[in-house]
Amino acid sequence: MNPATFQFLAGIVKERSGGVLTADQSYMLDTRLAPLLKRENLPSLDALAMKLRSPAAGMLAQEMTELLTTNESHFFRDGKPFEYLRTILPELHKARAAGLPIRIWSAACSTGQEAYSIAIILSELQDAGDATWKARRFEIFGTDLTKVVVDRAREGVFTQFEVQRGLPVRQLMKNFQQIEGRWRAHDRLRAYMKFQQANLLHDLRGFGKFDLIFCRNVLIYFDLPTKARVLNALTAQLAPDGALFLGAAETAMGITDRLEPIGGQRGIYRPAAQAAPVRARA
Amino acid sequence: MTISALVVDDSTVVRKVARRILEKHGFSIREAADGQQALNAVAEDMPRLVLLDRNMPVMDGIEFLKRLRETYGSSEPTVVMCTTEAAQDRILEGLEAGADEYVMKPFDEAILMDKLGMVGLGPEGGDAG
Ligand SMILES: C[S@@+](CC[C@H](N)C(=O)[O-])C[C@H]1O[C@@H](n2cnc3c(N)ncnc32)[C@H](O)[C@@H]1O
Numbered sequence: 001m002n003p004a005t006f007q008f009l010a011g012i013v014k015e016r017s018g019g020v021l022t023a024d025q026s027y028m029l030d031t032r033l034a035p036l037l038k039r040e041n042l043p044s045l046d047a048l049a050m051k052l053r054s055p056a057a058g059m060l061a062q063e064m065t066e067l068l069t070t071n072e073s074h075f076f077r078d079g080k081p082f083e084y085l086r087t088i089l090p091e092l093h094k095a096r097a098a099g100l101p102i103r104i105w106s107a108a109c110s111t112g113q114e115a116y117s118i119a120i121i122l123s124e125l126q127d128a129g130d131a132t133w134k135a136r137r138f139e140i141f142g143t144d145l146t147k148v149v150v151d152r153a154r155e156g157v158f159t160q161f162e163v164q165r166g167l168p169v170r171q172l173m174k175n176f177q178q179i180e181g182r183w184r185a186h187d188r189l190r191a192y193m194k195f196q197q198a199n200l201l202h203d204l205r206g207f208g209k210f211d212l213i214f215c216r217n218v219l220i221y222f223d224l225p226t227k228a229r230v231l232n233a234l235t236a237q238l239a240p241d242g243a244l245f246l247g248a249a250e251t252a253m254g255i256t257d258r259l260e261p262i263g264g265q266r267g268i269y270r271p272a273a274q275a276a277p278v279r280a281r282a
Numbered sequence: 283m284t285i286s287a288l289v290v291d292d293s294t295v296v297r298k299v300a301r302r303i304l305e306k307h308g309f310s311i312r313e314a315a316d317g318q319q320a321l322n323a324v325a326e327d328m329p330r331l332v333l334l335d336r337n338m339p340v341m342d343g344i345e346f347l348k349r350l351r352e353t354y355g356s357s358e359p360t361v362v363m364c365t366t367e368a369a370q371d372r373i374l375e376g377l378e379a380g381a382d383e384y385v386m387k388p389f390d391e392a393i394l395m396d397k398l399g400m401v402g403l404g405p406e407g408g409d410a411g
Binding site for chain 1: 370
């Protein structure tokens with residue numbers, strides 16, 4: 001591949017997803033884009049770049065960007081943030097008026113393991129809770145840039161390999177049904193959830209306010225200004241007493257002053273008390 | 283601290299793979315090729331962990347597990363079943379017989395260490411990443 005081609009394709013990816021591709025990842029373009037080249041009858045990435053220079057190639061550019069995202073996920077990833085749900089959800093339940101739903105956003109949900117993990121904990125809390133818990137409405141909203149993973153999340157059917165990453169067997173037995181060797185989440189969990197394709201770089205205000213936002217293991221792919229922009233936009237959608245969950249390798253410290261860490265919880269933040277009213281930047 | 287583990291499987295290949303993974307993570311390993319050998323090994327010295335196949339000659343994993351729990355109670359050792367029997371009712375059978383966790387073969391290091399983390403025997407007693 002011509003170095004200019006790499007620069008050009010990486011530029012498209014950055015603009016459309018925020019993800020930064022480095023030169024040592026150029027092998028990834030070869031492997032991941034091979035099926036696209038074949039389908040489009042293109043001999044090389046250089047030829048793909050040529051085609052993408054046409055103003056009518058927006059769909060193709062989007063497809064290419066989605067093929068280059070990393071969608072790795074597993075249930076209860078890093079454990080601790082999900083344990084913290086058992087602390088903060090009862091607090092939110094107490095703080096919210098009875099008729100109000102508690103809304104949780106899995107903001108880069110990939111194939112859905114994060115959203116289903118949240119749903120499992122919700123169902124356990126509701127089972128153990130009193131009548132007010134059972135009457136409470138919870139909504140889990142899952143979004144991702146990449147259409148194929150959002151479709152899979154909505155389908156809620158996981159392979160034997162996937163259900164063995166992070167998911168204790170008793171929770172598997174209780175919440176999933178085996179169908180032809182794959183595992184389908186019970187309707188009970190699905191009832192909490194809605195999935196939709198959405199880009200974190202676009203205007204997020206239409207999604208409304210959330211009590212909890214999970215944005216885990218996606219900011220690591222962004223450069224600093226993009227991280228700041230997305231963190232600020234997410235904070236604008238967060239309830240003042242809500243919490244934002246980042247991945248184990250991610251931080252908001254030194255990137256935005258609109259968030260402050262929740263004591264003793266690595267990677268969990270709340271809107272900073274003293275910050276000026278937060279507005280999403282478009 | 284080393285954790286003692288008994289790997290019970292009639293396949294020498296599986297025992298070898300499991301041994302390699304577990305030793306890498308600091309476990310000390312003994313092996314048994316069927317349920318009867320495993321009962322003998324447990325009587326000799328109680329391990330912290332038993333990694334247990336289901337289908338084996340002489341005495342299968344379920345029978346071993348029932349006898350193990352009858353004799354020694356349910357609290358020790360920790361038993362992780364590791365078998366190709368991946369049907370939901372088979373898994374439930376294993377849990378009812380007293381298994382703590384369940385690995386469906388084929389497994390790899392990530393799955394095995396992840397599962398051991400769930401029963402408090404993983405690296406740092408928790409998440410395997
Ligand atoms: C590594 S996965 C993380 C999945 C899950 N949150 C977890 O922690 O296991 C990252 C996801 O971010 C998505 N993504 C990348 N850029 C995005 C963007 N600009 N907007 C929304 N999602 C994006 C990718 O499609 C991918 O599915």
